[in-house]
Amino acid sequence: MQHEETNLFCRALQWISLAFLITLPVNLAHAQTEFERQTLELPTQAQQPSYPTNLVTQDTPLNKIEFIVRRNQTLSHALDNVIDSAQTVFQISQSANSELFTNLRVGDKLIIWTDDDNRLQKMNMDRSRVLSFHLERQDNQFHIYENHKTVDTKIKMASANINDSFYLAGESAGLSPRTIMNLADLFAWEVDFVRELRSGDEFKIIYEKRYLNDEYLGDGNILAAELTVGGQRKVRAFRLEVDNQLIGYYDENGQNLRKAFMRNPINYTRISSRFQRGRHHPVLQQTRDHRGVDYAAPTGTPIYAAGDGIISYKGWNGGYGKQVTIKHAGRYETVYAHLSRYGKANRGQNVKQGDIIGYVGMTGLATGPHLHYEFRINGVHRDPLKVKFPDAEPVLATHRRQFDQYASIMHSQLTRFDPELTQLALNFE
Numbered sequence: 143m144q145h146e147e148t149n150l151f152c153r154a155l156q157w158i159s160l161a162f163l164i165t166l167p168v169n170l171a172h173a174q175t176e177f178e179r180q181t182l183e184l185p186t187q188a189q190q191p192s193y194p195t196n197l198v199t200q201d202t203p204l205n206k207i208e209f210i211v212r213r214n215q216t217l218s219h220a221l222d223n224v225i226d227s228a229q230t231v232f233q234i235s236q237s238a239n240s241e242l243f244t245n246l247r248v249g250d251k252l253i254i255w256t257d258d259d260n261r262l263q264k265m266n267m268d269r270s271r272v273l274s275f276h277l278e279r280q281d282n283q284f285h286i287y288e289n290h291k292t293v294d295t296k297i298k299m300a301s302a303n304i305n306d307s308f309y310l311a312g313e314s315a316g317l318s319p320r321t322i323m324n325l326a327d328l329f330a331w332e333v334d335f336v337r338e339l340r341s342g343d344e345f346k347i348i349y350e351k352r353y354l355n356d357e358y359l360g361d362g363n364i365l366a367a368e369l370t371v372g373g374q375r376k377v378r379a380f381r382l383e384v385d386n387q388l389i390g391y392y393d394e395n396g397q398n399l400r401k402a403f404m405r406n407p408i409n410y411t412r413i414s415s416r417f418q419r420g421r422h423h424p425v426l427q428q429t430r431d432h433r434g435v436d437y438a439a440p441t442g443t444p445i446y447a448a449g450d451g452i453i454s455y456k457g458w459n460g461g462y463g464k465q466v467t468i469k470h471a472g473r474y475e476t477v478y479a480h481l482s483r484y485g486k487a488n489r490g491q492n493v494k495q496g497d498i499i500g501y502v503g504m505t506g507l508a509t510g511p512h513l514h515y516e517f518r519i520n521g522v523h524r525d526p527l528k529v530k531f532p533d534a535e536p537v538l539a540t541h542r543r544q545f546d547q548y549a550s551i552m553h554s555q556l557t558r559f560d561p562e563l564t565q566l567a568l569n570f571e
């Protein structure tokens with residue numbers, strides 16, 4: 143028991159440190175959606191003169207000004223010094239795509255070019271490393287457009303032996319923190335990373351790396367992965383994408399790697415009380431079964447729906463305080479108690495796995511902020527940390543052929559494993 147507790151604690155620590163390490167890349171993730179796939183709607187080079195070349199064609203050199211947007215500043219501030227400032231700003235606001243320059247954010251850097259009469263001629267702003275906005279005067283109008291740079295996606299393979307920790311192994315293989323985290327997440331249902339992995343276990347991964355003019359931008363998607371567990375068991379993951387939309391990750395048989403339920407409905411710090419019979423209740427001062435799991439966590443910590451379902455109860459429930467109950471497909475029900483407040487979904491509404499249904503609190507009979515979580519099958523309480531969850535949906539019949547082709551190619555790549563591999567045939571009908 144003591145050992146188990148220690149393990150849990152170690153695991154929690156591991157995940158917290160992972161979560162900490164991962165914070166920055168994850169927050170930046172939205173910026174990367176601009177180059178989600180290797181193809182971007184990209185006008186041809188000829189349609190897109192870059193600024194320096196264009197400037198050469200000017201009769202007279204332009205004056206260049208840099209302007210960084212500060213709090214409460216707008217385009218008017220940026221163009222304060224050009225001639226006919228107000229009129230210019232108005233004219234821009236009436237132009238197509240004007241929002242590119244009127245929705246400015248603090249810290250945006252505008253580069254403004256004016257001619258010798260101090261008339262605005264050009265303006266440009268980098269929104270990210272791959273996206274920039276441009277304005278140029280054409281006759282007496284402003285032409286405003288976006289420019290996406292091409293991002294090259296290269297497919298890489300990496301592998302490592304897991305000795306000290308999964309995370310360190312990932313680092314040694316050259317994976318970004320985000321990719322390491324995503325890789326662990328892929329197998330989180332199948333593998334208990336603390337108890338099952340042993341020294342010498344191995345992972346292999348086929349994933350995307352993104353480059354802008356040979357400069358490494360970041361990792362892209364994981365396409366396939368294999369993890370050897372306990373020296374022999376191999377678990378594999380293959381990505382299924384349809385019309386550039388991620389459908390999910392499946393094993394070689396098309397079984398979903400996700401389960402219908404998350405093991406923990408919270409990114410927990412530590413589990414304060416496990417499912418047990420005859421526990422002494424800390425508030426009621428009497429012994430009774432503890433028919434759920436308590437997750438100690440700060441008030442306000444979000445609580446996620448463990449699986450898809452319908453909110454069947456949302457309200458005060460005696461000693462349970464503010465409670466939400468979700469009814470899931472089949473015979474499953476999950477209960478979340480002592481909430482400080484509820485999520486948005488109301489009784490009778492559908493929720494998806496991972497939706498926030500409430501926040502940790504200590505309403506009802508509770509000695510401190512925690513989530514009391516119950517998992518019921520046919521109305522009978524089961525230990526959510528031990529129960530075998532049903533699988534989420536396998537690959538749909540309509541995608542089966544595509545998936546099988548893809549998985550079989552990826553599978554043989556993983557088996558052969560060629561770290562020099564940089565390009566794979568990825569076009570399937």
Ligand SMILES: [Zn+2]
Nearest residue numbers: 434435436514
């Ligand atoms: Zn409890």
